[in-house]
Amino acid sequence: MKNVRVARRYAMALMAATEQQKNIDGTAKDLVLIAKILQDSRDLRLLVASPVISPAKKRAVFNELLATRVGKETLRFINLLISKSREAILYDLIEQYKELHDEKLGIVNVSVRMVVELNYAQEKDLRAQLERITGKKVRLQTLIDKTIKGGLVIRIADTVLDASVSHQLDRMRELLVAGQAA
Structure with a gap:
């Protein structure tokens, strides 16, 4: 439950940032892609969950994997999550962002x-x-x-x-x- 609340706050911050840049839909598509990649890759899920792997290594993997597939803002946000040691909330954040996106679209x-x-x-x-x-x-x-x-x-x-x-x-x-x- 705590993770969902934290994820909601991060999702709201991301929504506010993407709203300013008029890129709500693009970010939503990026997050759906990231969720799909995480779902399909057991190794990536283990990397995200591992407290042993350094944030720098996690950022490098995500940057290499996503640099040409998602927007710069989305990638920056993922890097921010990793630097704050919040990558564990990524699934919840994606769900919360999708809910906020749906609310915006009615x-x-x-x-x-x-x-x-x-x-x-x-x-x-x-x-x-x-x-x-x-x-x-x-x-x-x-x-x-x-x-x-x-x-x-x-x-x-x-x-x-x-x-x-x-x-x-x-x-x-x-x-x-x-x-x-x-």
């Missing part, structure tokens, strides 16, 4: 769990309703979950709307048990 991430897959028309209708409710553009992620037995479980940021059959059955069970206890 996009909200919504995940919907359901028993059966929606067809195109149903998904389009659901997206339209969610956009109307949130007042923002919705990035929809649908997940199949047989455990909910029917209905939907919608997660918008920190809010969960549980309209699943399993939740309704649980509530009915609680009411019946409470009625017997009275």
